[in-house]
Amino acid sequence: MSITTVTHINLRGTARTALEFYRSVFGGELVAITYADAHSVTDPAEADQVMWGQVTSEAGFHVMAYDVPAARPLDLGTAPFFVSVRGTDADEISRYWAALAGEDSTVVVPLAPAGWAPLYGMVVDPFGVTWVLDVAVPYQA
The missing domain is CATH 3.30.720 (Signal recognition particle alu RNA binding heterodimer, srp9/1)
Structure with missing residues (x-):
């Protein structure tokens, strides 16, 4: 299963x-x-x-x-979840980033190298959804 x-x-x-x-x-x-x-x-x-x-x-x-129908309450609060997009191809992640981080989006953390990943970034899209994109690498303890 x-x-x-x-x-x-x-x-x-x-x-x-x-x-x-x-x-x-x-x-x-x-x-x-x-x-x-x-x-x-x-x-x-x-x-x-x-x-x-x-x-x-x-x-x-x-x-x-x-x-969500108007008859039902909807309170998303502050950053109730992140959508994480992880991949192994920096060019692919960069393309997704460029499309998500358009003019109506808010970049929280620019896509750039980070201590744990070759690329990492966080952006809030025009619908209020927070996206985290990164290039995944094996964890080195």
């Missing part, structure tokens, strides 16, 4: 836009099921919002997102 963990991002009214952005960064396939598609509309104003959505790529990227 094997399992896979997938980051599932809770948003309010921006899930489709976020998933389209992530697809533009990482490539892959986007699937989005609306509340109307699932016959689960509780507020007609939210019928076209995403009840279940994901982006998956052949490289192994996988993220899910949905729009």
